[in-house]
Amino acid sequence: MKNYISLIFLFLLTFTATVYGDTIHYIDASSLRHNPNNKYFIEVLTKALKTSEPEFGKFKLSPIDTLISQERQLRELNKGNIDVFWTVSTPMREKVALPIKIPLIKGAYGLRVLVINKLDKSVFSMLNSQEGLAGKIAVLGKDWPDAAIFRANKLSINTEAPEYSLYNVIAKERGFYFPRAITEAWSELHSLENPQLTIDTHHLLQYPSAVYFFVAKDNKKLAERIEVGLNKMRRSGQLDALFYEYPLHQLSLAASNINNAKIYQLNNPLFVNSDEKVALKKAQNEVLRHLKGLSSN
Numbered sequence: 001m002k003n004y005i006s007l008i009f010l011f012l013l014t015f016t017a018t019v020y021g022d023t024i025h026y027i028d029a030s031s032l033r034h035n036p037n038n039k040y041f042i043e044v045l046t047k048a049l050k051t052s053e054p055e056f057g058k059f060k061l062s063p064i065d066t067l068i069s070q071e072r073q074l075r076e077l078n079k080g081n082i083d084v085f086w087t088v089s090t091p092m093r094e095k096v097a098l099p100i101k102i103p104l105i106k107g108a109y110g111l112r113v114l115v116i117n118k119l120d121k122s123v124f125s126m127l128n129s130q131e132g133l134a135g136k137i138a139v140l141g142k143d144w145p146d147a148a149i150f151r152a153n154k155l156s157i158n159t160e161a162p163e164y165s166l167y168n169v170i171a172k173e174r175g176f177y178f179p180r181a182i183t184e185a186w187s188e189l190h191s192l193e194n195p196q197l198t199i200d201t202h203h204l205l206q207y208p209s210a211v212y213f214f215v216a217k218d219n220k221k222l223a224e225r226i227e228v229g230l231n232k233m234r235r236s237g238q239l240d241a242l243f244y245e246y247p248l249h250q251l252s253l254a255a256s257n258i259n260n261a262k263i264y265q266l267n268n269p270l271f272v273n274s275d276e277k278v279a280l281k282k283a284q285n286e287v288l289r290h291l292k293g294l295s296s297n
Contacts, residue, residue, distance in 0.1 A: 024049070024222070025082045027073055028063040036191055037184050040246050041086045044104055045213065047238065048229030056225045067164060071143045077216050084222065089210045090145045090270045097214040098223050102230040105183065106243055106287055107280040110209030110268070112146075112179035113258060114200040115189065117170055124177070124200045130155070130264050133203065137176045139166045145270055146179065149207055153266045171196040179205055182287070186255040187248040201257050206284060207266035208277045244290065256291055 026045070028038060042063075049059045064082065073085045077097055088109055089099055116124055127133055130153070137156045140147045141163040150157045158176070161169050170178050171194050180188065185199050213230075215222045233239040243249060271277060 023060040023062040024084060025062045025064060026084050027068065027076075027082060028065055036187055037181075037248055040183075040242075040249065041104060041211075043246070044230075044233075044239070044242060045084065045086075045226070047242065048213075048226050048233060050229070051232045051238075052225045052229035055228055056221075069141075069143050069163065074214075077214065080216065083219065084213055084215050084226070086211055086213050088145050089212050091272065093214065096217075098217050098219065099212040099214050100223055100226045100230065101210075101212055101276075102227065102234065102239075103210045103280065103283065104213065104230075104239075105181075105211050106240075106283040107209060108183045108243075108284070108287060109181045109211055110205075110207045110280065111182040111284055111287060112205040113182055113185050113256070113261075114203055114205075115167070115170055115178040115180055115185055115197055116200050117172075117174055117176070118196055118198045120174055120177075121198060121200070123175075125202050127203065128262065133264065139169050139176050139178050141166070145209075148270055149266060149268050150179075152269045155266075167192055167194065167197065182256060182258075182291075183249045183252050186252040190251065202261055204258050204261040204263045205266055206263050207268045208271040208280045209268065210271070210276065210280055253287075253291060254294055256294075259292055 026042070028042060042061075046061060049061070053059070068076070070087050073082065073087070074093065074097055076082045077085060086104060087093065089101075093099070114124065124136070127136075134155050137158050138150055139158050139161060140150065142159040144159075147157055147159055158169075166178050167188075170176055177200070182204075189197055189199065213226050215226070230239065233242075244253075268277075
């Protein structure tokens with residue numbers, strides 16, 4: 001199966017390179033992952049490139065719709081098979097690829113709600129401490145930075161299931177939870193339409209987490225172009241507006257209902273820059289204030 005996926009991936013790369021030539025390639029597996037929120041990052045990237053056209057000229061984006069891991073995307077980036085991708089930043093990722101260090105999603109990937117089996121609702125509602133939560137098991141992707149964060153905070157995890165089947169684990173098993181970003185959970189459940197899944201509204205995990213665009217270390221021209229575009233968007237307020245006005249974010253934030261949730265502050269040992277931590281915490285708290293404003297309307 002892995003060899004089959006690799007052959008498809010290589011075919012798509014060859015085809016797009018042949019047809020489009022010098023374009024910006026990226027992985028888009030939104031439909032395959034049941035993760036429609038990927039479209040948000042594509043929209044940010046498109047607007048950043050469009051905004052930087054006066055300085056850098058025209059562009060063409062070429063999506064490749066295939067399912068590969070985050071670490072595989074890093075390898076393909078450095079091979080020159082793709083040009084840009086977005087992911088949660090870690091020191092290791094920043095060593096092997098070049099990050100454009102402008103947070104894309106206001107630290108929301110460090111604001112995690114718990115997707116659970118509907119039969120576990122009462123069990124999770126009775127938990128009132130991080131120690132109690134540690135008695136349940138978080139399902140996470142094997143190569144996700146969150147796995148190291150959860151281990152460091154003495155929270156039980158399971159990384160055995162493939163990334164694309166994590167929701168299936170929750171639907172079929174008891175005592176597990178799937179921590180999803182506050183901007184992801186409700187829209188993903190809406191996409192999946194699985195009646196066995198629900199979102200616990202009693203607990204919220206908060207920790208520093210930044211999603212950046214990454215390019216290959218030697219692709220400084222593309223990094224500069226994206227940075228110029230993002231800075232223009234940030235200064236004009238366009239980046240914030242896109243975050244709050246993106247339809248799936250609006251759906252998830254409006255449906256969140258977590259104003260009475262207990263917030264667990266987790267340490268992120270992978271995030272060492274104190275200034276970035278402060279900025280992310282400020283952005284996250286702004287999102288939480290926005291949620292309170294929605295509930296009071």
